[in-house]
Amino acid sequence: MDSSFVNAAKEILGDKGCLQGQDVGARFFTDEHGTSEIIPSLVCRPKSTAELSEIMKLCHKTGQPVAVQCGMTGLVEAARPRECEIVISLERMNKIEETSVETGTMIVQAGTKLQIFQETAEEHDLFFALDLGSRGSCTIGGNLATNAGGNRVIRYALTAQAMTNRNQAPRICPGIGET
Numbered sequence: 001m002d003s004s005f006v007n008a009a010k011e012i013l014g015d016k017g018c019l020q021g022q023d024v025g026a027r028f029f030t031d032e033h034g035t036s037e038i039i040p041s042l043v044c045r046p047k048s049t050a051e052l053s054e055i056m057k058l059c060h061k062t063g064q065p066v067a068v069q070c071g072m073t074g075l076v077e078a079a080r081p082r083e084c085e086i087v088i089s090l091e092r093m094n095k096i097e098e099t100s101v102e103t104g105t106m107i108v109q110a111g112t113k114l115q116i117f118q119e120t121a122e123e124h125d126l127f128f129a130l131d132l133g134s135r136g137s138c139t140i141g142g143n144l145a146t147n148a149g150g151n152r153v154i155r156y157a158l159t160a161q162a163m164t165n166r167n168q169a170p171r172i173c174p175g176i177g178e179t
């Protein structure tokens with residue numbers, strides 16, 4: 001990995017936001033199909049939309065390919081890093097920023113686990129229709145990226161539709177790194 005890229009990434013994310021070598025745990029290259037032989041040379045872990053935006057700008061400017069990861073529960077190896085890809089992990093972007101009963105909206109970071117989202121909605125007498133067996137590990141960002149179906153899909157439709165139907169569910173407001 002080019003050291004000037006790593007230094008620039010550390011300037012954006014800080015030391016804790018960049019993992020290399022022994023610090024790259026197996027969770028960053030293990031999915032439902034098992035553990036990959038390809039170990040990413042760098043894992044970037046932004047903790048805010050601003051940091052995510054800056055690191056993506058750096059990758060774009062330098063032509064650095066990325067594998068974006070949220071809960072790693074996808075079933076088609078899409079979040080698994082390939083050769084030359086660095087990982088952009090949203091595991092630290094897991095905050096619920098706002099819940100409004102009046103407007104029926106929740107603003108959460110993309111790495112928020114689906115189960116936490118559901119439970120927070122319930123605490124406010126709201127109902128979020130999406131539900132998957134992987135609810136304890138998958139995230140809202142991953143759900144949106146895959147347009148997940150889940151076990152209530154026939155009644156409430158896919159994630160993208162459920163997200164905008166305010167009669168059934170808290171609406172999730174999309175943004176870069178925020179959903």
Ligand SMILES: Cc1cc2nc3c(=O)[nH]c(=O)nc-3n(C[C@H](O)[C@H](O)[C@H](O)COP(=O)(O)OP(=O)(O)OC[C@H]3O[C@@H](n4cnc5c(N)ncnc54)[C@H](O)[C@@H]3O)c2cc1C
Pocket residue numbers: 032067068069070071072073074075078079090110131132133134137138139140141142143144145146147148149150151177
């Ligand atoms: C037990 C079990 C049950 C499941 N049941 C269902 C089901 O009923 N219906 C269903 O549709 N799926 C199901 N899945 C599959 C999986 O849980 C869903 O696809 C889930 O939406 C993936 O979310 P994730 O956070 O784990 O995403 P990841 O696996 O981390 O990522 C999945 C894909 O989305 C991309 N991605 C993730 N986050 C972002 C982001 N913030 N921005 C841009 N791209 C992003 C990744 O690069 C990758 O391509 C199940 C899986 C398991 C293990």
